[in-house]
Amino acid sequence: MSVEIRLPTALRAFADKQEKISVDAKNVGEALDKLFAKHDRLKAQLLSPDGKLRSFVNVYVNEDDARDKQGLATPVKDGDTVLIVPAIAGGVTLAAEAELSREELRRYDRHVILPEVGLAGQKRLKSASVLCIGAGGLGSPLALYLAAAGIGRIGIVDFDVVDESNLQRQIMHDTPSVGTSKLESAKKRLLALNPHVKVELHETRLSSANALELFKRYDVVADGTDNFPTRYLVNDACVLTGKPNAYGSIFRFEGQLSVFGAKDGPCYRCLYPEPPPPGLVPSCAEGGVLGVLPGVIGTMQAIETIKLILGIGKPLVGRLMLYDALEQSWRTLKVKKNPACPVCGTNPTIKAPIDYEAFCGLKEKPVTANPEISVEELKSKLDKKETFVLLDVREPHEYEAAKIDGSKLIPLGELPNRLGELDKKAKYVVHCRSGGRSGKAVTLLREKGFDAVNVAGGILAWADRIDTSLEVS
Amino acid sequence: MTLKTTRGLETLVAKACESAYPEEGCGLLLGAVPDGFDRMGRELSVDEVRALPNGWDASTKTNRYLIDPRLLAKVESELSGTGRGVIGFYHSHPNHPAWPSPFDLMMAWPCLSYWIVRVDGGKTADSRSWQRTEDGRSFVEEPIVLEG
Numbered sequence: 150m151s152v153e154i155r156l157p158t159a160l161r162a163f164a165d166k167q168e169k170i171s172v173d174a175k176n177v178g179e180a181l182d183k184l185f186a187k188h189d190r191l192k193a194q195l196l197s198p199d200g201k202l203r204s205f206v207n208v209y210v211n212e213d214d215a216r217d218k219q220g221l222a223t224p225v226k227d228g229d230t231v232l233i234v235p236a237i238a239g240g241v242t243l244a245a246e247a248e249l250s251r252e253e254l255r256r257y258d259r260h261v262i263l264p265e266v267g268l269a270g271q272k273r274l275k276s277a278s279v280l281c282i283g284a285g286g287l288g289s290p291l292a293l294y295l296a297a298a299g300i301g302r303i304g305i306v307d308f309d310v311v312d313e314s315n316l317q318r319q320i321m322h323d324t325p326s327v328g329t330s331k332l333e334s335a336k337k338r339l340l341a342l343n344p345h346v347k348v349e350l351h352e353t354r355l356s357s358a359n360a361l362e363l364f365k366r367y368d369v370v371a372d373g374t375d376n377f378p379t380r381y382l383v384n385d386a387c388v389l390t391g392k393p394n395a396y397g398s399i400f401r402f403e404g405q406l407s408v409f410g411a412k413d414g415p416c417y418r419c420l421y422p423e424p425p426p427p428g429l430v431p432s433c434a435e436g437g438v439l440g441v442l443p444g445v446i447g448t449m450q451a452i453e454t455i456k457l458i459l460g461i462g463k464p465l466v467g468r469l470m471l472y473d474a475l476e477q478s479w480r481t482l483k484v485k486k487n488p489a490c491p492v493c494g495t496n497p498t499i500k501a502p503i504d505y506e507a508f509c510g511l512k513e514k515p516v517t518a519n520p521e522i523s524v525e526e527l528k529s530k531l532d533k534k535e536t537f538v539l540l541d542v543r544e545p546h547e548y549e550a551a552k553i554d555g556s557k558l559i560p561l562g563e564l565p566n567r568l569g570e571l572d573k574k575a576k577y578v579v580h581c582r583s584g585g586r587s588g589k590a591v592t593l594l595r596e597k598g599f600d601a602v603n604v605a606g607g608i609l610a611w612a613d614r615i616d617t618s619l620e621v622s
Numbered sequence: 623m624t625l626k627t628t629r630g631l632e633t634l635v636a637k638a639c640e641s642a643y644p645e646e647g648c649g650l651l652l653g654a655v656p657d658g659f660d661r662m663g664r665e666l667s668v669d670e671v672r673a674l675p676n677g678w679d680a681s682t683k684t685n686r687y688l689i690d691p692r693l694l695a696k697v698e699s700e701l702s703g704t705g706r707g708v709i710g711f712y713h714s715h716p717n718h719p720a721w722p723s724p725f726d727l728m729m730a731w732p733c734l735s736y737w738i739v740r741v742d743g744g745k746t747a748d749s750r751s752w753q754r755t756e757d758g759r760s761f762v763e764e765p766i767v768l769e770g
Contacts, residue, residue, distance in 0.1 A: 157708065158701075162660035
């Protein structure tokens with residue numbers, strides 16, 4: 150197998166000024182041995198006395214770093230190029246390579262004996278820093294496992310206090326810590342678990358004003374937020390500062406997982422260019438969540454974070470994993486980088502954090518009251534056989550229990566994805582139980598250009614004043 | 623042993639290091655590869671400088687620089703066969719002397735010139751160039767000679 154070895158300028162003087170040298174070899178190690186046989190002064194420059202490649206030497210086979218393949222055992226084939234590239238680094242102080250004490254070596258033994266981690270990997274974990282956004286459901290297993298794994302510096306952003314209703318899932322906190330700061334509670338727990346890590350507390354609301362400065366100080370960001378404005382802020386700030394985001398989110402019985410903002414990978418905006426209309430997706434506080442679910446997703450975030458730091462395995466870049474606890478199933482979807490993405494695309498328009506509350510529609514808008522009709526007006530429209538679609542946006546079980554004849558069911562949560570089923574020319578009269586959800590549906594429909602009105606009082610008013618035989622609970 | 627360059631290029635290096643402050647700035651020195659490149663005391667002529675992003679982790683950029691090997695490989699292949707090459711690197715030491723640190727020595731390559739700029743509070747305060755000995759045990763300073 151004839152391969153061509155290319156030398157950087159700095160090394161050519163040791164090889165009779167040659168830039169390219171052809172050798173026959175089966176793998177990278179053999180190619181280098183043959184090179185050294187011809188030019189022995191190169192050996193001292195590239196190998197340490199114990200015969201290993203020096204840390205500042207990079208070897209590429211064609212486009213790939215041999216370290217990402219099988220190192221010196223990486224096979225080469227006819228026509229391959231083996232590129233020797235200096236890792237150029239330096240700086241004011243001596244490499245403060247993390248040293249592991251005897252206690253730490255004992256503690257991390259099960260890591261160190263993994264060839265994929267080893268002593269070097271464990272030191273890398275110690276030198277690494279991770280910023281956890283949120284000390285809640287996802288942040289609990291995430292920070293606990295990161296601390297246990299020996300991540301040197303763990304930052305946590307949160308400003309909440311521990312509430313009794315948190316303890317069903319936020320296992321970093323405990324009963325005695327109810328009413329105290331989540332951050333203090335987290336620090337106490339993490340340092341009790343592993344006193345060898347540093348825990349940095351950022352008791353603040355993450356905002357467009359502070360996100361970039363904060364993110365710059367960490368290697369990886371792990372997003373465990375529960376709201377859309379912060380999620381978009383974390384995404385944009387990760388892209389702008391070049392930090393990978395080990396992302397997780399949960400709702401009821403389902404979870405999502407991905408790594409966004411990695412080099413050449415998609416970001417959250419590539420997947421979801423716009424947030425859902427406000428109020429459409431309930432928070433955990435409104436919609437509930439199975440307590441174990443964040444344990445599953447937050448733990449997976451910790452795995453992705455550690456993989457990113459160690460550079461092992463296949464990071465979850467360009468893939469979105471969906472977990473369904475009821476089905477007990479995982480699905481993986483591909484996520485492509487969107488070249489037109491406003492933050493990570495080829496011509497980004499977002500170059501600094503924006504106003505995310507406004508972006509997510511959470512700032513007060515000029516009041517545009519939805520047109521409403523009463524149940525009596527609805528009755529008369531039905532009696533006159535006027536042409537319109539009566540849309541019921543309640544849940545299927547409510548619909549089964551009691552409905553107005555002739556109505557079409559599309560639960561509010563499904564509406565944004567099912568707009569395609571609706572005819573833009575038709576008129577829509579929308580109801581729910583009492584008028585709240587249908588109000589949101591009407592707002593959405595009108596924004597999308599549909600002619601829609603709300604039924605004031607919903608099916609409750611209908612059962613009360615029009616069809617008293619209906620029993621609505 | 624000398625590092626020759628122009629006032630214009632020296633200004634570019636200083637500006638790049640100042641704008642990177644308080645982080646370390648870094649970049650490539652390009653020029654003709656001389657005969658006897660590996661000799662202590664060889665003379666280099668820098669005819670182009672290129673600033674590069676500091677690839678080090680965020681928290682350490684204030685006392686470290688790292689050049690992406692892929693970027694470097696790109697420049698090397700661009701200059702392949704032209705007689706020119708990457709003949710050195712510059713980097714800054716924010717608020718520290720323009721002398722190579724032990725870490726600089728540990729990571730240094732032979733032949734090349736290492737041009738170090740001291741930046742104090744955002745202003746260039748000193749500028750010195752160094753060549754590593756072949757045994758890798760020390761650096762020898764070389765004068766920076768400005769022409770034109």
